[in-house]
């Protein structure tokens with residue numbers, strides 16, 4: 001089955017998230033995802049990119065990489081950042097930190113909903129440290145009815 005990869009790099013600034021969101025939305029629609037699923041994909045992408053920009057980038061110049069893989073059954077998005085501006089400690093999202101964030105999530109807390117949204121809506125969600133000292137977030141969305149299209 002054919003697989004295609006698309007790579008994008010944006011400056012670490014919220015301004016560039018909307019164009020990426022529009023692009024991925026169009027792509028998902030062309031692949032045959034339902035309108036609801038396209039909206040889910042865009043929401044998750046927005047949250048992950050916002051995190052990469054706001055928590056995983058030392059400044060606007062470092063940039064955020066996106067690797068998008070598509071085949072006729074699924075859309076996979078990897079968002080790679082280079083780590084935030086913490087000194088003396090690892091600045092990628094450790095599993096311990098993730099558990100702490102999930103425990104502290106509450107209606108009164110305005111933080112911690114982005115990761116929850118991504119985990120709830122994606123068919124697969126994974127976060128790992130990367131060699132650049134940042135975080136790799138990978139999400140997969142599967143097509144419920146795989147289409148036999150040429151890509």
Ligand SMILES: Nc1ncnc2c1ncn2[C@@H]1O[C@H](COP(=O)(O)OP(=O)(O)O)[C@@H](O)[C@H]1O
Nearest residue numbers: 051052055056091093111112113114115116135
């Ligand atoms: N890419 C990332 N790099 C470093 N830390 C991150 C990253 N993404 C999320 N985090 C950490 O996880 C926390 C929770 O993220 P999230 O659920 O999106 O809520 P919020 O962004 O509103 O704080 C963030 O506050 C941050 O501490």
Ligand SMILES: [Mg+2]
Nearest residue numbers: 047050051114
């Ligand atoms: Mg967030």
